Amino acid sequence: MIPRLLALLAVAMLLPAAVLAEGGADTEALYQTHCASCHGADRLGGIGPALLPGNLSRLKPAAAEAVIRDGRAASQMPGFADQLEEDQVTSLAEWIYREPEVEPSWGRDEILASQLVHHPDGSLPDEPRFDADPLNLFIVVETGDHHATLLDGDTFEPIHRFATRYALHGGPKYTPDGRYVFFGSRDGWVTKYDIYNMQVVAEVRAGINMRNIAVSGDGRYVMAANYLPHSLVLFDAHNLDLMKVYPAVGENGESSRVSAVYAAPPRGSFIAALKDIEEVWEIPWPLPTEPVVSTGHMATPLAPRRGHDTPNFRVRRIPVPDYLDDFFFDLDYAHVIGASRGGQGGMVVNLDSGEKVADLPLEGMPHLGSGITWEHEGRRVMATPHLTRAAVSIIDMTSWEVIKTLETDGPGFFMRSHANSPYVWADVFFGPNRDRVHVIDKQSLEIVETLIPEPGKTAAHVEFDRYGEKLLLSLWEDDGAVIVYDAETLEEEKRIPMSKPSGKYNVWNKTRYEEGTSH
Known part of the structure; x- marks a missing residue:
């Protein structure tokens, strides 16, 4: 890859200044000179990832400018600060967020x-x-350096x-x-x-x-x-x-x-x-x-x-009577619980009959993909965090009524438990309290502990071992770690340094569809 980059840079030195100026056609020429060999002439990707708006949704434009200028650590992406002026970096970053004139096909x-x-x-x-x-x-996915x-x-x-x-x-x-x-x-x-x-x-x-x-x-x-x-x-x-x-x-x-x-x-x-x-x-x-x-x-x-x-x-x-793009299923997959597009509720659909069974009042964009279930007082309940509301909703899966709404320290992203654990863990992924994680008692349906593993650092995504005796929690940072806890005493036992460990996935839980893990 390095010889190819050097060749491209040599060609760039011969281009007229007008080609290296800010502007639509000129910026595209910049892209073809410096980026196309890795990201594809049509931005569909190659050695490097695709550079289209939908693929860049997790990268803010200012961060894209920094990557173009300084490169990306632990990857093959070099920095172009020595080859591009600052306005050219800005122009390139803006250009890759534009929708292509012709929709790409695959x-x-x-x-x-x-x-x-x-x-x-x-x-x-x-x-x-x-x-x-x-x-x-x-398997621990480390998104900080793509390992x-x-x-x-x-x-x-x-x-x-x-x-x-x-x-x-x-x-x-x-x-x-x-x-x-x-x-x-x-x-x-x-x-x-x-x-x-x-x-x-x-x-x-x-x-x-x-x-x-x-x-x-x-x-x-x-x-x-x-x-x-x-x-x-x-x-x-x-x-x-x-x-x-x-x-x-x-x-x-x-x-x-x-x-x-x-x-x-x-x-x-x-x-x-x-x-x-629909x-x-x-x-x-x-x-x-x-x-x-x-x-x-x-x-x-x-x-x-x-x-x-x-x-x-x-x-x-x-x-179905509405657009449903986030799902949760009951244990035998007879029903799908879907969140509506506006994030102001959800509905339950029987997959055998195709009929809507119930509407759910779940304001605040419920993250049903992270929902979990357990037995409570002889009935099956499910719980879901909300992406824009500081709450966890708990629902009776027989009557489909919300039986409790727990107020949390901020909107959350993930919930986890295990059949052998008395607790549910819910993170506070969004907002100023993202360094906290709540521990909820399955029977009292109350928050019994709030942990702050590392002040100021995002704590997220719990996963249990196959027995429900230990659990892993992420410090969701580039210089982060996976923290091992005792699932009963809630005491920290070990820290394993990792690069933004975004998720941890236990083989037993994910193949046996263990109660308390999202599927």
Whole structure:
């Protein structure tokens, strides 16, 4: 990469001053000179990430200027302070946030051309190269420098640290045996990683701006949800071979971004959340004894599966009375709880009948994707934080009534618990009190402790070990750490330095759908 950059810089020295001036066409020339070799001539990405507004949503323009000027630590992104004037840096930063004149496309041909198979499935040894419980491992995603750490869940010692794609999003997903983990990046890359051998098996780019991925309950299929293009993409999990592209188009012909896709193992299907059309989609995968057959796109609605013979990979449309783009499911996936677009409430839809069961008064943008459930006084309840309200809502899942609203020290992002723990942990991710985390008693439904692990540093995202005896909490900073707590005494036991550990994912909890963990 360095020789290519030097060559590009040499060309830049010969360009006339007018080309290096601020302005639309001239700024594009700047981009082609300094950026295109890594980020693609059309800003769709290459060695570096895609540079489109949707992919840059987490990076503020001022921060983008700093990256162009000074480079990015622990990456291949160099700084251009010696080659560009300050107004040129500002112009470039502004330009990459503009929507392209022609909407970029990423379809079957581009997906097929992007596939990289490093170690064909079955070519690596079947025994782990480490001495640890394979079902009590954690993957810790470190977004500060785009790495992940494989962590022993018994000793809390790192086993291996490896580079990931830029800006992982939506949480890694495991095969049921815990051997393989799949990552999805904001700019569309799906990566299959062999935990036993600590090697990347295969990669493929599913889209330009991807929201998340899901893995079927049997571990045989992977589905990706895209904002750009508007699509769902289905892969065979073995080597990430492309199986099918589903354009996200409603019955009225309107196209939609796909907010997320989820695996629903009790139903044997994927469930997709659509941001711009009033539908929920269900796509069944074949049972292990069923052959995989080719199917046409956009079938007519099907009866819910639940053990019935259902054509594989065909879309069942479920009309809903509002746009739903953030989901939570009950334990057997009979109902989906969705947040409405305006963030002023939610609704419950029965996935078998397709009928709305209840409306939920959940003002303040409930973050249902982080909701959890537990048993309280003989009934199942769910709890969700709110992104714009300092509260946690607790809902009876039989009557669908809000039975309690806990006032917190600020809006939150994540909640976690475990079947063997008496407590729920809820962070205060937004606002001046982001260094706090609340501990809620499951039976009294009261906040019994508020911890401040490191004053002034964001505390977020709890994950328990497989037994519910220990838990990990992130200091969500570039010079952050994962903190190990005793789940009963709430005492800190250990700190493991990490670079913005945004999420920690335990194999047992995520493959057994352990109560108290988000799915």
